[in-house]
Amino acid sequence: MQYKVLEKDKISGFLDYLASKHNLMAPVSEDESFSQFKRVYQASEINLNYTNTVIPPKNYFFPPAENLFSFSAENGGIEIKESRQAENMVIFGLRPCDINGMSMLDPVFNGNFPDSYYGPKRERTILIGLSCQEVMPTCFCKSFGTDPTDGSGADLMLTGLENCFLVEILTDKGAGLLENAGGFFSDESVDKAISEKKLLRDKLAGAFLREPDLSGVKEILDKNFEHPYWEELAAKCIGCGICTFVCPTCHCFNMIDTSRPDATGSRYRCHDSCMFPGFTKMAGGHNPRPTRVERVRNRFMHKLKYHLDRYNLDGCSGCGRCIAKCPVNIDISQIITHIREVVKDD
Ligand code: SF4
């Protein structure tokens, strides 16, 4: 890995440079409690101190609503107009849990059956990570082996230190971006910056309020599909689906065709949620998940077992968004602990 140093007083210049040369997405704070990734045009719009966005950056690759194609049935035939667009993009300021979340999504859309909408967008995007400076009470990425300064999965990783940012060049894409922006970076004091980053990493590792132990949880779930614990959990859930819409790894969608009286229309897909009653309803009316019990169980099985079964990857990045947003305080980090205790008590 190659390292560079970016002095703190040069970060604005670097971000202005990025915004002038690329479609730049970065964290913007709309108010004290709401940050989101947005297209930015200058450094002053960006909040470098945000903790976590409400909506995950996966939406740039898998949008909440995406037009797949339009059609028109004029002149006796059907004309299809595809709407694939993949512009070059730089996403700056990703936290490690969100970079990890994208790595968990990749095999779903970019695996054995590549999705022709997701893949090109991923391919044409440069990801720049930004180490955390604090651990929020809802964070538990550590349980999934992530440290809040780890840039694995990004192209570049920046870590804010006392006087500078340590820049880690992680891929050729990242190196290419820096080649053209060389004037902002130096090799001076790299060793000192690396030592400072280690101190930050150790400090953050000791700051987690939640550290659920995942060992053996998948094996417990393998054997407890019918456990009454799911009923207990479902009794609390109101089925609003917020947990799935804010999750960086949820990826379910519905397909919708619309048509107009003038014989034109479009097909689009939009985010869907396994927490909704109609999600698994089949054309003949049968629903394999007829009650909230099956739906709640599916969500936690998906995060902690099915994704591992299918891809050998965790299905949760420990970002804590679903914990922060659930209106009835259903908490996946507690469930990881509870499921072990509940099974032990049987
Ligand atoms: S399940 Fe919750 S904590 Fe895990 S990645 Fe999704 S939103 Fe984050």
Ligand code: SF4
């Ligand atoms: S956010 Fe909470 S209440 Fe809403 S569906 Fe998810 S677990 Fe249930």
